[in-house]
Amino acid sequence: MIWINVCTEASMPKGTGIAAWVAGRAVAIFNLGKDGLFALDNVDPASGVSLLARGLICEIDGELCVASPLYKQHYRLDSGRCIENNDLVVKPFEIKTEQGNIFVLAQA
Template identity: 45%
Template sequence: MDQPHAAWQRICALDDILPETGVCALLSGRQIAVFRLADDRLFALDNHDPKSGANVLSRGIVGDLGGEPVVASPVYKQHYALRSGACLEDAGTTLQTFEVQARDGAVWLLA
């Protein structure tokens, strides 16, 4: 996603995120959930769960539905596609996603 004035920011060491889990990063007052899969792929999306109104998605359950990597909200269990941010149970709900990468043993987020 191309954003004006966006810059890569170091979030944490890659080893700080256990495989199949997420962490929350606070960037410019915004909470962003960053997830690491077992194969070390990284994904980032809004931490705000629009169904519950809580900032909890980084604590959700990471999984796979039909080949699509997802996170299940810890509150009402909606599944959000990690690639697109789309809610699988509600086509009208999509979370913003962010570019994220591992570089030199660290996790970097474009925000």
């Protein structure tokens, strides 16, 4: 496993998501400013479509979530668990910043 440099902090928009290609898979990266950075697999498990980076960020019962643009399920940004259906889970990725760059941990 290695850390992949996906972008600079300055180029990452706040309050929204972007998709980045990390070790052969699309990863949705969310910059929530003071609330931190989060990374999830970009594929919505309900539809199989790679689009979670385009989802709306929200908070449900104190949990930061992304709402899937297609079927509107809410996935927790910290764990990838779906609020509405426990059987749906999006794989989370470790993410960090170093010297002004954002890195995602590539997983096998």
